[in-house]
Amino acid sequence: MKNTFVAEIEVPKSKRKSATAILKRIESLIAIAEPEHLEMLQRSLEPKVVSDAEKELAKKIAGKDYVEGKSWELELANLERYYQRRRELLEGSITSSKVAELLGCQNRATVRDRRLANTLLGVKDEGVYKYPLWQFDPEGDDGVIDGLPEVLAALDVSDFVKLNWFNKPHLAFEGKTPIEILKRGKVEALVTEARALGIGW
Known part of the structure; x- marks a missing residue:
């Protein structure tokens, strides 16, 4: 079919049965999903990128306790979830x-x-x-x-x-x-x- 492509992955033989079942399920879901939904899923799987503005916000929140590193990415992600929860509850x-x-x-x-x-x-x-x-x-x-x-x-x-x-x-x-x-x-x-x-x- 002209509008399809084949994507191959290598799977250890010990996982063949389970992997085959999972891949078939994924294949059927991709076939019925709308492109925008797949794009949303793709974005959700991408690594979290912390902007300079977000880092500055973390510094203001943490003050002297601020340490550059992955822990603050998690902290920012938690803050984002907290504010999202707040918005949902007050909706x-x-x-x-x-x-x-x-x-x-x-x-x-x-x-x-x-x-x-x-x-x-x-x-x-x-x-x-x-x-x-x-x-x-x-x-x-x-x-x-x-x-x-x-x-x-x-x-x-x-x-x-x-x-x-x-x-x-x-x-x-x-x-x-x-x-x-x-x-x-x-x-x-x-x-x-x-x-x-x-x-x-």
Whole structure:
């Protein structure tokens, strides 16, 4: 066929059976994949290249502890994943004014007071507090999921760590997130785990 090419690789005989099965599977996946998807996969497999700007950022973050080398490439990769996680978790969030409108509060100060009293979860982002939508429930006490204030009060960690904890699958809950457990009404179990998290920080 004119629009194909043959790529050959050498495989030890001891691995022939497994390698053949894997290569056949890869061949079938390549055949049905769109070119842009293959290009994305190719880019993801390329070695991480740290730019001079990224190195300067690492120096600012680390200060005197900065050491030139591969460890900082890993550190930067971890930072990138952290910020990506932050963006994902705050994607479904609204500002204080929208919360006030949603809950029928008179002003944003009421929303701030509720955040400080641990009856709402807000995370500061780009100078303003953002409130994840999952915590709101028109049928719950004060417009939030029942039990949320008790769990928030038990979490003695930063606002972002609280947000991350609520969204992360937990071994104690058979791989379910605290949000899922909270919506099932298992507040006491969540409070116990929340207090344990605070001890570790």
